[in-house]
Amino acid sequence: MQLTQLLVSGLSQGCIYGLIALGFVLIYKATETVNFAQGELMMLGAFAGLFGTVYLGLPFWAAFVGAVGVTALLGVLTERLVLRPILGQPAFAIVMVTLGLGYVGRGLITMIPEVGTETNALPTPFKDEVVKLGGLVIGMEHVVVIAVTVLLCALLYGVFRFTRTGIAMQAASQNQLAAWYMGIPVQRLNGLIWGISAAVAAVAGVLLAPITFVHANMGFIGLKAFPAAVVGGFGSLPGAIVGGLVIGVVESLSGFYLPEGFKDVAAYVVVLVMLVVKPNGLFGENLRKKV
Amino acid sequence: MRFVFKTSYDQDIGLFRHEGQRFWYALLAVALLVAPWALSEYYLAQLVLICIYGIVGLGLMLLSGYTGLISMGHAAFLGVGAYTEAVLSARGWPFSLSMACAVLLSSATGIVVGLPALRVRGIYLAIATLAFGFIVEEVLTRWEAVTGGNSGLSVGRIELLGWTVSGTTQFYYLCLALAVACTLLVRNLLRAPTGRAFVAIRDSEISAQSMGIHLAWYKTLSFAISAGLTGLAGGLYAHKLRFLSPEQFTVLQSVELLMMVFVGGIGSVHGAFFGAAFVIALPQFISVIAAKLPAAMGSAAGLQATVFGLVLVAFILFEPLGLYGWWFKARTYLDLFPFYRRGMFRRQKAFQKSDRLR
Numbered sequence: 003m004q005l006t007q008l009l010v011s012g013l014s015q016g017c018i019y020g021l022i023a024l025g026f027v028l029i030y031k032a033t034e035t036v037n038f039a040q041g042e043l044m045m046l047g048a049f050a051g052l053f054g055t056v057y058l059g060l061p062f063w064a065a066f067v068g069a070v071g072v073t074a075l076l077g078v079l080t081e082r083l084v085l086r087p088i089l090g091q092p093a094f095a096i097v098m099v100t101l102g103l104g105y106v107g108r109g110l111i112t113m114i115p116e117v118g119t120e121t122n123a124l125p126t127p128f129k130d131e132v133v134k135l136g137g138l139v140i141g142m143e144h145v146v147v148i149a150v151t152v153l154l155c156a157l158l159y160g161v162f163r164f165t166r167t168g169i170a171m172q173a174a175s176q177n178q179l180a181a182w183y184m185g186i187p188v189q190r191l192n193g194l195i196w197g198i199s200a201a202v203a204a205v206a207g208v209l210l211a212p213i214t215f216v217h218a219n220m221g222f223i224g225l226k227a228f229p230a231a232v233v234g235g236f237g238s239l240p241g242a243i244v245g246g247l248v249i250g251v252v253e254s255l256s257g258f259y260l261p262e263g264f265k266d267v268a269a270y271v272v273v274l275v276m277l278v279v280k281p282n283g284l285f286g287e288n289l290r291k292k293v
Numbered sequence: 294m295r296f297v298f299k300t301s302y303d304q305d306i307g308l309f310r311h312e313g314q315r316f317w318y319a320l321l322a323v324a325l326l327v328a329p330w331a332l333s334e335y336y337l338a339q340l341v342l343i344c345i346y347g348i349v350g351l352g353l354m355l356l357s358g359y360t361g362l363i364s365m366g367h368a369a370f371l372g373v374g375a376y377t378e379a380v381l382s383a384r385g386w387p388f389s390l391s392m393a394c395a396v397l398l399s400s401a402t403g404i405v406v407g408l409p410a411l412r413v414r415g416i417y418l419a420i421a422t423l424a425f426g427f428i429v430e431e432v433l434t435r436w437e438a439v440t441g442g443n444s445g446l447s448v449g450r451i452e453l454l455g456w457t458v459s460g461t462t463q464f465y466y467l468c469l470a471l472a473v474a475c476t477l478l479v480r481n482l483l484r485a486p487t488g489r490a491f492v493a494i495r496d497s498e499i500s501a502q503s504m505g506i507h508l509a510w511y512k513t514l515s516f517a518i519s520a521g522l523t524g525l526a527g528g529l530y531a532h533k534l535r536f537l538s539p540e541q542f543t544v545l546q547s548v549e550l551l552m553m554v555f556v557g558g559i560g561s562v563h564g565a566f567f568g569a570a571f572v573i574a575l576p577q578f579i580s581v582i583a584a585k586l587p588a589a590m591g592s593a594a595g596l597q598a599t600v601f602g603l604v605l606v607a608f609i610l611f612e613p614l615g616l617y618g619w620w621f622k623a624r625t626y627l628d629l630f631p632f633y634r635r636g637m638f639r640r641q642k643a644f645q646k647s648d649r650l651r
Contacts, residue, residue, distance in 0.1 A: 036416045087610055090642070093415060094363055098555050099609050101548055105602030112595030119594070218595070225427075225544065228420045236416065263435045270424035274409070277421050281413045 003137050008254050014144035014213075016250020017151040021206035022227035023234065023242035024158075025199040031175045031237050032195040035085065035096045039104035040203055041224015046107055047073040047204025048216045052117075052124050062127050070204045077200025081193045104221065111218045118218055124211035143212040150209055154202065155243060162239075171195065229273035235283025244284060248272070295628045306484040308477075325469055329462040337461050343569045344468040345529045348475050350554050350565030352522030355479055357551065358560040359488065360515040361495030362410055363419040366426030367550045369406075370520040372433055372542030374399045374527025376440055379448040379537055388451045392528045399524025400517040402429075407516030411509045414498075426544045433539040445538035448531045468529055475522055479562055482518070491515055552605050558617025567616035575601060613640070 025040045037043075050072045054065030084099060112118040131142035162168040174181040174188045182188050207220070214220060230249045234241025249269045257265035276283065297304075297311050309315045329337055349371060356362050374395040381391035409421040433440050440446060450459060451467070482488045490511045493501035502508055531537055549572070557568020579597050586596075612618045618638075626633045 030416075036419075084606060084610065091609075091613065094357070094361070094559075095555075095609050095613060097363070097416070097419065098551065099606055101552065102602040102605035102609070105552075105598045106606065107602075109595035109597070109599030109602060113599065225423065228423065232417065232420055263431055267428050267431045270427045273420060273424050274428075277409050277413055277417060281417060 004258075006138060007140075008258055009251060010138065010140055011144060012251035012254030013247055014147045014250070015254060016230075016247035017147050017243075018206050018210050018213075018223070018246070019227045019230040019249050020243035020246025021151060021154070021202055021209075022224050023230035023246050024239060025203045025206075026227065026231045027234075027236060027239055027242040028195055028199040028202070030231075031239070032171065033085075033192050035093065036100070037196075037199070038097060038100040038224075039080075039107060040199070040227065041221035042104040042107040043073060043077065043200045043203040043221075044207035044210070044224060045111065045216075045218065045221035046076065046207070047200075048124070048207035048211045048220060049111060049117075050204065051208040051211060052122055052216045055125055056122075062125070066205075066208050069208055070201045073204035073207075074197040074201035077196040077198075077203075078193050080200075081196035085196070086189065086192075104224075108218055108221060121215040121217040124208070124216055126212045129212065143209075147209045147213075150205065151243070154205060155240075158198075158202075158239070167191070167194070226269045229269040229276075232273050233276050233283055235285040238283070238285035241283055241285030248284075294630060294632065308480060308484075329465060334461055337465055339573050341461065341465050341468050341533060342573050343566065344465075344472040345526050345533060346553065346569035346572055347472050347566040348526035348529070349523050349550055350557060350569050351475050351479050351562065352519040352526070353550055353554050354557075354560070354562065354565045355482070355491070355522070356515055356519035358554060358564070359483065359495060360491040360512065362512065362515065363415075363551075364406075364422045364516075364519070365419050365544065365547050365551065366406065366422035366424075366429070367519075367523055368542045368544065368546035369426045369429035370399045370403060370523040371527040371530065371546070371550075372429060372539070373402050373520075374524030375531040375537055375542070376433065376446070376527075377524070378528035379446050379531045380439060382449055382451070382532075392525065395528040396521045396524045399527065400521035402524075403516040403518075403520025404513055406520070407513045410512050410516060423544060423547075426547050430539055430543055433542060440537075440539070443539060445536055448535045448537060451532050464532070468533075471525065471529065475525065476562060476566075479522075483562070487511070487514065549601075552601065556605055556608055556615050558615030558620075559613075561614070561617040561621075563620060564615055564617040567620070571604075571616060 022040055022044055025043070026037060029035060029037045029040075047069050050069035051065050054060045054068045055062055058065070060068065080103065084103065085096070088096060088099060126143065128142040128146055133140045133142060133145050160168075162172060170181070170186045171191050171194075173184065174186055174191050178188050210220065210223070214223075226249065227246065230246040231242050232245070233248055234243070234245025249272060252272055253265055253268045256268040260268075295311065295313070299305065304310075309318065325340075328340060332340065349367070352370075353364065353367050356364055356367075377395040377398045378391055381394055382388065386394075406422060406425050410418050413421060434442055436442075451464070483491075490501065490506045493504065493506055494508065494511060494515075498508060534541070553568040553572045554565060555568070556571050557566070558564030576597060579600060582600075583596055608615050614621060622638060625637070
């Protein structure tokens, strides 16, 4: 019973990691750049949700949609203003740009008087509610995290599988040049991908808010989503979610069964083992150029 | 307009390109030697920090700028060096011996971290080093018997050949001497076959390999030297701050070190010191502009991070060679006067290369 309890809390934490990792993977698959500011986008999404509920007095779900929209717009703008001009520069430079953007985002949030440096509670309609399932007691916020993640994954699957834009995105992610020759507006799609990825991050942020509160440093959880993305194989969307779940569960179990301190490094130990044993991850494809 | 006439092949790899450079570097050396008399205690301490961060920058530059391997865990090497030096000097080991141990231990750690580099690259390497950085940070926090954990560890003075380094001036000379030695080491390495191999690996692993460069050996070597230099800086850092705690060696610190070499100018030895000077000067600059901003914004802790991030993004967008790029352009302008053209350094149109199929 205790094990099940641990598993469920690990899974809900893993969903958050998975959603952030999904953001990395979406951008990586489409543009081959890694967005180190994904955690900060999540943090900004959470702050947008906080602003909507507390300062504009919107109902929770309206604020949720608003926060996702605003963050998606921010993602599109970032791609247009910062990433597109340096397209073609070494990958290292692009990584540094996203790190710099993360710094700016975190710094700007801390500069907001009274809110930025505090830990803020985001009021939710499902606060303090629990779901009793057999002997299991699960906090409502964990249930919401898991449910929304499942919904979001189904939605993304539908978009990529059945819509024209989604199929165009798949084509562009396989070979940008060929896609461009086929008349697919690759640059616009890349902007859109950044938007989607930022929106996914915002969803993760608002869902995480009732669990960890909203504060400027919540973006650091993005650094734990990297192991999730690597474990799943960096180029695979289902892999990102599965990797997130693996990391979440391992963390939750090691927090309980292993001595103190192991919980914080569990994700990194897993990723180091993974890199040594199977660098392509669980779902990664192993592409090789054949001569 | 300056013409450099080459009369021997040695001139191509000489430390100085022409007599003028020799003159300016001699002038710089004199200025640094008389600095303790000209500067106040406070500015001398800043200069010491620039030397220390400059050594870290050199190490990171060698790895990231010249070998093209991203390390997001360099603060861990700094930490290993600092703690080794602190623990050994507390046991009464002489400075030269304990520092040698600090350097060797950091190098050994670097080799261990470099092992994944043989199999993975690019972003995977960044994540592997990041993971390593987190693990070292946790070890420093939890291994309380040696590191003192979160309560920290205080560090004594340097004992060197029966002479106690006391006061900022003496410590400054020590740091300066080590910084100069490290710079010469890196410069000499880079004009030797080893350094050429590093640069070849950075530019293309495949062509480097086909020219007979043993990738595994040179990558590991690069990690070892880089970590060793960083460990050396760590030892000095321990004696500078005289108090160590794990939160000085977080992953965030590693990221800031990377940002430092990027702002200084990736792929240049000058850049390491420019970046160090920038990082040290930034808080002073911030305090100046904070006084001009409204109180609520000016007093916020986020101002420094914001400015640092903006400067980094601006440099990558507009001046990929960082501060060194400015320096280089100014020098070229003077060298070519009056024939400098504005379009000389226009960035060439680059196309994205795919890493997926290799």
